Amino acid sequence: MGIQGLLPLLKSIEKPVHLKDYAGQTLAVDGYVWLHKGAFSCAQELCLGQPTQKYITYFMRKIDMFKFFGVKPYVVFDGGYLPSKAATEQERLSRREESKKAAMELLHSGKSKQAQDHFRKCVDVTPEMAYAVIQALEAAQVDFVVAPYEADAQMAYLEMKGLVHGIVTEDSDLLVFGCKRVIFKLDQYGSGIEILHENLSMVRDISFHEWTMTEIRHMCILAGCDYLPSIPGMGLKTAQRVLRRFKTFERAIKHLRMEYTGAKIKADYEEAFRKADLTFLYARVYDPVSHSMVHLNAVPEELEELVQTDEYDFLGP
DNA sequence: TTGTATAGCTCCT
DNA sequence: GCTATACAA
Numbered sequence: 001m002g003i004q005g006l007l008p009l010l011k012s013i014e015k016p017v018h019l020k021d022y023a024g025q026t027l028a029v030d031g032y033v034w035l036h037k038g039a040f041s042c043a044q045e046l047c048l049g050q051p052t053q054k055y056i057t058y059f060m061r062k063i064d065m066f067k068f069f070g071v072k073p074y075v076v077f078d079g080g081y082l083p084s085k086a087a088t089e090q091e092r093l094s095r096r097e098e099s100k101k102a103a104m105e106l107l108h109s110g111k112s113k114q115a116q117d118h119f120r121k122c123v124d125v126t127p128e129m130a131y132a133v134i135q136a137l138e139a140a141q142v143d144f145v146v147a148p149y150e151a152d153a154q155m156a157y158l159e160m161k162g163l164v165h166g167i168v169t170e171d172s173d174l175l176v177f178g179c180k181r182v183i184f185k186l187d188q189y190g191s192g193i194e195i196l197h198e199n200l201s202m203v204r205d206i207s208f209h210e211w212t213m214t215e216i217r218h219m220c221i222l223a224g225c226d227y228l229p230s231i232p233g234m235g236l237k238t239a240q241r242v243l244r245r246f247k248t249f250e251r252a253i254k255h256l257r258m259e260y261t262g263a264k265i266k267a268d269y270e271e272a273f274r275k276a277d278l279t280f281l282y283a284r285v286y287d288p289v290s291h292s293m294v295h296l297n298a299v300p301e302e303l304e305e306l307v308q309t310d311e312y313d314f315l316g317p
Numbered sequence: 318t319t320g321t322a323t324a325g326c327t328c329c330t
Numbered sequence: 331g332c333t334a335t336a337c338a339a
Contacts, residue, residue, distance in 0.1 A: 004320090004321095005319095005320085033327090036327070037327050037328070038327095038328080039327095039328085040326095040327055040328040040329095041327095041328040041329070042328085043328085054328085055328095058328075120326095120327085120328085170327095230320095232320090232321095233319085233320065233321090234320085235319060235320050235321090236319095236320095237318085237319065237320090238319075238320085
């Protein structure tokens with residue numbers, strides 16, 4: 001889902017770029033994006049369990065494009081799902097099953113063209129597909145890493161450690177994780193748009209002047225993110241207003257509780273907010289240098305013991 | 318003005 | 331996952 005409405009809000013700081021602008025550099029790539037797009041070319045085969053190589057070919061063509069422009073790709077795959085995302089996954093699964101039923105019926109009545117539309121809605125990227133692509137990457141000596149949980153946090157870590165110069169993705173969450181250089185909408189010719197974190201203060205549609213990374217992260221969580229749905233009626237602009245007025249999210253939530261009478265804000269909302277915030281800060285990632293599991297940012301002393309407990313399995317158990 | 322709900326898109330020629 | 335669009339509070 002990402003952060004609803006974040007990218008349109010950042011239009012004024014978008015910069016058109018081309019892969020060749022990054023010649024000689026390494027860019028982290030969200031493997032899921034290419035896996036999913038590649039799966040579209042062979043949705044029916046994948047849904048019916050028929051053997052196909054098309055999604056691998058598609059993926060490697062993207063890799064070749066990077067190499068053609070002198071850019072080194074560092075592919076990042078998703079690992080396990082966080083417990084906090086289980087509900088979303090279940091919802092997606094049942095929607096896919098519905099589409100598959102419709103696709104099969106159309107196929108059996110000879111309407112293969114219409115069936116294809118439904119196959120594309122039910123196609124899912126499986127770990128087996130990721131593994132097939134990984135083998136092709138190994139053969140081509142392309143760097144990759146499987147994140148213990150979410151690719152987003154893993155890519156943010158690679159950038160933070162200086163292992164990559166920027167991140168290619170379609171997911172606005174990356175900016176909330178604090179990434180410095182994110183490239184969106186990369187097309188088949190190598191064109192895309194770049195957003196730099198340092199330019200956030202220059203956004204015209206909303207005033208982020210003097211805003212810290214913490215405030216921007218809190219605004220995004222309040223407006224709804226993958227780890228916590230928003231309070232009904234709370235979008236980015238309203239979230240920005242209440243945070244500007246009340247300074248901290250605790251005070252903002254307290255105020256919203258008084259204003260929004262009734263059961264609109266659940267009793268555990270503030271607790272859930274804190275957990276979402278900690279996930280953006282301290283998600284578990286893999287460190288390719290030391291070959292060990294670490295947290296995205298150094299965990300402060302007062303939290304060190306807590307993050308080891310089951311209470312904190314939302315960071316990745 | 319702002320948020321939400323819905324539909325259409327990702328492949329390829 | 332994204333965007334574009336129409337509609338609602």
